[in-house]
Amino acid sequence: MNTENAKAQMRKGVLEYCILSILSDSDAYASDIINRLKEVRLIVVEGTLYPLLTRQKNAELLSYRWEESTQGPPRKYYSITEKGKEFLDSMDISWKELVDSVDKLRNKNKTNNIK
Amino acid sequence: MRRVETVSINNTVFNITDDACRNLNGYLDSLYKYFEHEKGGNEIIADIEARIAELFAERAGGVSQAITNKDVLHVIETLGTPEDIADSDSSEGDDRPPYGNRKKYAKRLYRDSDNSVLGGVCAGIAAWLEISVILVRLIFVVCFLFYGIPVLIYFLLWIIIPLAKTTAQKLEMQGQEINVSNIEKSIKGNMDSSGLRSSGRSREKTAGTDSLPKKIWTVIRIVAGIILCCIGVCMALSFCSLLLLHDVIFNWSFFPLFPFNGFLSHIVSRSSYTILSVSTAVFMILTVAACIYWGVKAITGTKVKYPQIHIVLLIIYFIIPSVIGTQIFREAGNYFGYNKSVKTIPVNTGDTVYLTLKSTDLETLGYPSGGYFDDENNRFYGKPEMHIYLNENDGISKLQIIKTSRGKNKHTALKYANDINYQFDVENSQITFSPYFTIDPLNDWKNQRLEITLSVPENTVIIIDETLCYSDIIKFHSGHDGHPCAWIMTKRGLKALIAN
Known part of the structure; x- marks a missing residue:
């Protein structure tokens, strides 16, 4: 199994969670989200984001509005919905649990290795 | 020189070179194909298009400068290919196989303007059947000899078969998977060849953008080629049958060793046999070969590779009649x-x-x-x-x-x-x-x-x-x-x- 593939698999699940996290801070349009995700190196290609946004919108986790832009045509601004917020909260909990479990496993392994 | 087209992406107008435009279309087509069955697929595409417009606007040079292949490649790299997207895509309950693993790619019949002489019908059929273009053309040319009905069929096919315009269609024509790595390959191939073209023969345009006079010239060229081929074949056949028949009639043997001699003995003296038979044979063979060679060249529209050989052969070709003429005069001189x-x-x-x-x-x-x-x-x-x-x-x-x-x-x-x-x-x-x-x-x-x-x-x-x-x-x-x-x-x- 190659590492790239494994990383991609890991990122897959996290990405939707991250999008909602970004939107919970403030409303954003697609390019903002992309830039944020790129900064933290969560996405490699931008094309990945659009199907996720559309799917989340269809699941009513987020909504969007059109806003005039100073440069070029109007932009789509995404914002998180109530349902989205609830979903994000439950995701926060599962994430913490997940991180804890992984940490515990990793630490146990480490201590085992030291012994 | 390059043709520049004007396109509107997400309500922004861009100037784009025609090859870049074709490739961008190919990329978008591959995305359409990928998101075709997805709910809200059109919306995804619209979003991506908006992003493309943004990337184009952000690039150095701004809106006024024409978008080139390089820009398109940059966009593809940034936004990712359908395979890249599929890798990070986590749609649940999606029962279709991952994009990259689809093995069967439906082949479609298109007209191939990249390798065309006239309308690219033959090239398209060749790509479809995965055989040599030359073979298809030869079959067509041979068919042209019968009543001219194939001419009508050709023009019908020209009208019916769609032209492969986008890179995606071109890949589909060749039965290749429409993914961006293939598109990229195809684009890069195009860029290489266009680079060569601009450095070498800058005025040569691709067949797809042929003007009407050039098309008429092509038709004339092909007709001339067909006529030349026919003449060559007829000459070869008649020459062979003449020798064979002569020998059958006069010597009653079907396998003449030196068929010329029997033939020549009725015309000239024995002392001229060798020189006349050899030069006549070379002359006839050269004539027939030249007719068929140039005919095929004219039909296929390929360029001559080694002009030196042609010049040498041409000189030989003109020397031979003078040799024959001299010999005939010498014969006549023997009567003075x-x-x-x-x-x-x-x-x-x-x-x-x-x-x-x-x-x-x-x-x-x-x-x-x-x-x-x-x-x-x-x-x-x-x-x-x-x-x-x-x-x-x-x-x-x-x-x-x-x-x-x-x-x-x-x-x-x-x-x-x-x-x-x-x-x-x-x-x-x-x-x-x-x-x-x-x-x-x-x-x-x-x-x-x-x-x-x-x-x-x-x-x-x-x-x-x-x-x-x-x-x-x-x-x-x-x-x-x-x-x-x-x-x-x-x-x-x-x-x-x-x-x-």
Whole structure:
């Protein structure tokens, strides 16, 4: 199994969670989200984001509005919905649990290795 | 020079080079295909298009500068290929196989403008059937020979089959998977070739953008090519059948070793055989080959690779007729001179002269009077002619052998005349003649003749052997029915004694 593939698999699940996290801070349009995700190196290609946004919108986790832009045509601004917020909260909990479990496993392994 | 098109992406107007436009279309097509079955697929595409517009606007140079392939490649790298997207895509309940693993790609029949001569119909069919374009074209050309219906079919196909415009369609035409790595490959290939084009022959445009005059020229070129091919094939066929037929008719053999010789023996002398047969053969083969070669070149529209060879062949081609012409003139020159060699032999006869034919060579009597070449013995036979006259002067009998020939000049003509080989025998009152004379086969066609005159005094009786009498060697000046074999010389010429 190659590492790239494994990383991609890991990122897959996290990405939707991250999008909602970004939107919970403030409303954003697609390019903002992309830039944020790129900064933290969560996405490699931008094309990945659009199907996720559309799917989340269809699941009513987020909504969007059109806003005039100073440069070029109007932009789509995404914002998180109530349902989205609830979903994000439950995701926060599962994430913490997940991180804890992984940490515990990793630490146990480490201590085992030291012994 | 490049054509620039104007496109609107997400309500922003961009100038884009035509090849970049095709490739962008290909990329978008691949995305359409990927998101086709997804709920809200159109929206995703719209979002992506908006992002593309943004990226184009952000790029150095701004809106005013035309978008090139490089920009398109950059966009593809940034946004990712459908495979890249599929890797990070986590749509649940999606039962279709991952994009990259789809093995069967439906092949579609398109017209291929990249490899086209006219409308790209043949190239498209070739790509569809995965065979050589040349083969398809040849089949079409061969079909053109029948009633011209295929011409109609061709134009119908031209109208019906859509042109492969986008890179995606081009890949589909070749049965390749429409993914961005393939598109990228195809784009890069295009860029390489366009780079070459602009450095090498900058004025050469791709076939897809041919103007009307160029199309008309192409049609003329193809028609000319077809005609050339037909001429070449017809010439080859007729040439072969001529040789074969000639040999069948004259020599009764189907597998001639040197078919030219039999043919040439009716036209020129043996000394010119080699040079004429070789040069004629080379000339014919070159003509046929040139017709077919240029015909095929004209049909396929390919460029000549080694012009030096063509020039050498062309020079050879023009030298050969002059060689043949020179040889013909030399042949004709051999007729300029005329000479004869006369040999007079007094014959000691009494009152009666007996004329006979040599009994051993009688079969040659059946040979044609113009001369006959015996291949087996390599000998040329000619028939002598004999006249009998009255000798009024000295009262004795005289035999004269007159050999005449033509030649380049008087001197050579005399040599050829002396070379005539004739045998006869005089024994008292009996003269034995050979029914033929022979000449050196290499000296044929010099119009060699042999005349024998026998002059006898008045009242001499001439008894002619029956065979000689029935052969037409002796020319009698007075008309007689039948073939009298006994004559008497009178003051007014020969008179028949007994009529057989």
